[in-house]
Amino acid sequence: MRYPDFVRNMLTGSILLAITIFTGGCQMLPVWATGPIKPAPLEIGDTIAFIAPAGNLNQERMTLAKQRLEEMGFIIKQPDDLFRQYGYLAGTDERRAQEIMDAFTDPDVKAIFPGTGGYGTTRILDRLDYKTIRKNPKILIGFSDITGLHLAINRKAGLVTFHTPNPQYGLGSETNLSDFSAKYFWRALLKSSYYDDQGNRLTPGWTYDFPKDVPAPKTLATGTARGRLIGGNASLVAPTMGTPYEIQTKGKILFLEDVREAPYRIDRYLSNLKLAGKLDQLNGVILGKFTQADKSEDHHSEFSMKDVFEQYFGDLGIPVVYDFPAGHYKYNATLPIGAMVELEATEDGCKITVLEDPVKLP
Numbered sequence: 001m002r003y004p005d006f007v008r009n010m011l012t013g014s015i016l017l018a019i020t021i022f023t024g025g026c027q028m029l030p031v032w033a034t035g036p037i038k039p040a041p042l043e044i045g046d047t048i049a050f051i052a053p054a055g056n057l058n059q060e061r062m063t064l065a066k067q068r069l070e071e072m073g074f075i076i077k078q079p080d081d082l083f084r085q086y087g088y089l090a091g092t093d094e095r096r097a098q099e100i101m102d103a104f105t106d107p108d109v110k111a112i113f114p115g116t117g118g119y120g121t122t123r124i125l126d127r128l129d130y131k132t133i134r135k136n137p138k139i140l141i142g143f144s145d146i147t148g149l150h151l152a153i154n155r156k157a158g159l160v161t162f163h164t165p166n167p168q169y170g171l172g173s174e175t176n177l178s179d180f181s182a183k184y185f186w187r188a189l190l191k192s193s194y195y196d197d198q199g200n201r202l203t204p205g206w207t208y209d210f211p212k213d214v215p216a217p218k219t220l221a222t223g224t225a226r227g228r229l230i231g232g233n234a235s236l237v238a239p240t241m242g243t244p245y246e247i248q249t250k251g252k253i254l255f256l257e258d259v260r261e262a263p264y265r266i267d268r269y270l271s272n273l274k275l276a277g278k279l280d281q282l283n284g285v286i287l288g289k290f291t292q293a294d295k296s297e298d299h300h301s302e303f304s305m306k307d308v309f310e311q312y313f314g315d316l317g318i319p320v321v322y323d324f325p326a327g328h329y330k331y332n333a334t335l336p337i338g339a340m341v342e343l344e345a346t347e348d349g350c351k352i353t354v355l356e357d358p359v360k361l362p
Helices: 005-022 059-072 093-105 130-135 144-156 179-189 234-240 263-275 295-300 305-313
Strands: 047-051 075-077 109-114 139-142 161-163 218-221 223-233 253-259 284-291 320-322 335-337 340-346 349-354
Touching: 047 059, 047 093, 059 075, 093 109, 093 130, 130 144, 139 144, 144 161, 144 223, 144 234, 218 305, 218 340, 218 349, 223 234, 223 284, 223 335, 234 253, 234 263, 263 305, 284 305, 284 340, 305 320, 320 340
Parallel strands: 047 075, 047 109, 109 139, 139 161, 223 253, 253 284, 284 320
Antiparallel strands: 161 335, 218 320, 223 340, 340 349
């Protein structure tokens, strides 16, 4: 039976009111509360947009990354002012935000590759149109300062994004991506990686393997847990607290990494999360690489990084691993932010499995 518009509106309003009351009366559930949306995977011949949403870019490295992608068969699209500079930023807040939105709304673009991290993504989060991003789901990659975009887009648009090497320090480095980094980068992004040689769909997801030259993660607390993956760079996660973009951790697997941070500063970030209740209802924790701590801070080194991890995560009663090869490190595994993962941590080691395909397939 087809109801008049005013009746349908009344019914819709009643349903939303019931949801609001059921969930505590404070905030309506987002329309993607039952699960995230996923971008289409990349195919050879697709167009990739290079953007600069954070720090200014190194032209030589980005040119090399472009060349390598074009040799694979991709088309690279970049704005004429990609190498602009505004202080330590790649342009004004307005320009950087507009560039992101231009990439999401461009019908030719299938994936968005920020050139590097650095500084500045938190300055533009309130300038992005998340409804438009949700209506135009595309692959978004990156790490470090790009964490700001991962958090905000996950929270406000419900789109799976990818914590990966950036072009400037991966595809654009002299030695290219390490074999380990390349394996999971293309496993996550390329459509062909989801099928066998006969064109049959593979079992959804994958498990991370660690060859002899890649140090395997270590167990801090044992157990098995499942949850959607969330997180990124710790120094970007903490500043979003108290904002509309703050990390949502209930029932999630938290991933954190950082660079050039002494233990006492990581302590401060984790304290922030603890005081905000973000560690109370976690299902599990994956701690990536925390590399190249500032040597000038050695006078604050009474606690090691592992000591700090144990103080915050050791007694939560959930599985926790550390030294997972992801972050500011030559072995930088791609992690699908928003996808369902499983963490199994034992005294003898750990197993981390992506349980679903993080891209939309036919």
